[in-house]
Amino acid sequence: MSNNRxxxxxxxxxxxxxxxxxxxxxxxxxxxxxxxxxxxxxxYLNQNPKLKAQGYTxxxxxxxxxxxxxxxxxxx
Numbered sequence: 085m086s087n088n089r090x091x092x093x094x095x096x097x098x099x100x101x102x103x104x105x106x107x108x109x110x111x112x113x114x115x116x117x118x119x120x121x122x123x124x125x126x127x128y129l130n131q132n133p134k135l136k137a138q139g140y141t142x143x144x145x146x147x148x149x150x151x152x153x154x155x156x157x158x159x160x
Contacts (some may be wrong), residue, residue, distance in 0.1 A: 101113050102146075104147065104156070105145050105146075116145075117152065118148055118151065118152060120150065120151070125142040129142060140153055140155060141153070
């Protein structure tokens with residue numbers, strides 16, 4: 085008999101990574117693009133008006149202390 089029928093196929097992590105630093109890609113997680121300065125992040129956002137129209141903004145990540153472009157769920 086083959087051992088293939090008892091494999092565990094749900095290989096998602098048992099935790100939910102911080103959505104401020106990671107983004108969901110199909111069945112895995114990927115770190116968001118990090119920018120060294122706020123100006124670099126704004127420059128990228130201004131070059132992509134579609135993202136700006138969708139409500140994306142520039143924010144500082146608490147995980148890596150760099151700048152990201154994206155949505156912020158808990159905006160203050």
